[in-house]
Amino acid sequence: MARGSIVKRQSGNYAIVYYVDGKQKWETIGPSRREAERALTARKREVDTGTWREPSSETLAAYAKRWLAHRDPARVQSGRTRLAPSTFAEYRRALLGHVAPQLGERTLASLRTEDVDRLIAALEADGKAPGTVRNIVTPLRKMLADAVRQGKLVANPAASADLPPAQDFTGKEIPLEHTNAIRAALAELAPTDPLRNEPDLFSVCFFDVALGTGLRLGELRGLRWRDVDRDHRLIRVERAYSRRQLRQPKSEAGVRSVPLFPSVDAALRELAARAVERVPYGVRRSSAPDSRTSATGSTTSATPASRASSRQAPTSSSFRRSPATPAR
Incomplete structure (x- = not known):
């Protein structure tokens, strides 16, 4: 032995x-x-x-390039990359733009946890936010874990690195005068509606929906009329439009329901009315848009200035980012 x-x-x-x-x-x-x-x-x-091999003399920069080439979705035809194109782009930016300049010349075998700690300290000294630092170290940790699996390292030096604590998002209420100013500016900039020869206030409706739901832009664009549950006063969030594709949420928490406030309901009804109004001549009009069509992104809708001014303005409770309701 x-x-x-x-x-x-x-x-x-x-x-x-x-x-x-x-x-x-x-x-x-x-x-x-x-x-x-x-x-x-x-x-x-x-x-x-008899399986012992001399510790690897390959540098981190060289291994990172090989690792990225292996994980590149554009070069992997079998789907084994396990990385979405957007994730791969972020990993590449982090490894080549932040990690390699600091540790690229070091050999894999010489890397220690204290080296990763110094990288983290340098990123923090450069003004990087805690979330940004964690996003830079995450691909480094994954890459070095593969090096351990391949026998190039005995242990992952990034596994126990001293990462900054994760920060929870804290929403802030938008003052009423600010939201009124935004709505007024959108109404002033509205183009002329060619069907009614009056201001096209689609952007005002979109703003009211965004303000009252707190959804991200991609989630707003992914809404369908069937997602609006007026019986239970809820909007179901099940997909998001990202990089020209409708995608499922990355986690279970992304599938959720948000409250349907009166201001949002009024804005959606105006959008629905305008969507029906714009059905091409000769096509049978239904009482509501098809449930498969987009509630916001694919319909160019507007409201008359008189109806926009008389519609109930969002209440202060709807200015906050709406809390997620557990999926049922």
């Missing part, structure tokens, strides 16, 4: 010592003794089974 031991260096890091064909091998693991114990066990097993 292969021999080996664990040594604590003056820097506080732990190193493992083992023997291959009578030659002593040293590897510095990091500040965790538990990781050092796991690394020593793995190295001794490799020596005993």
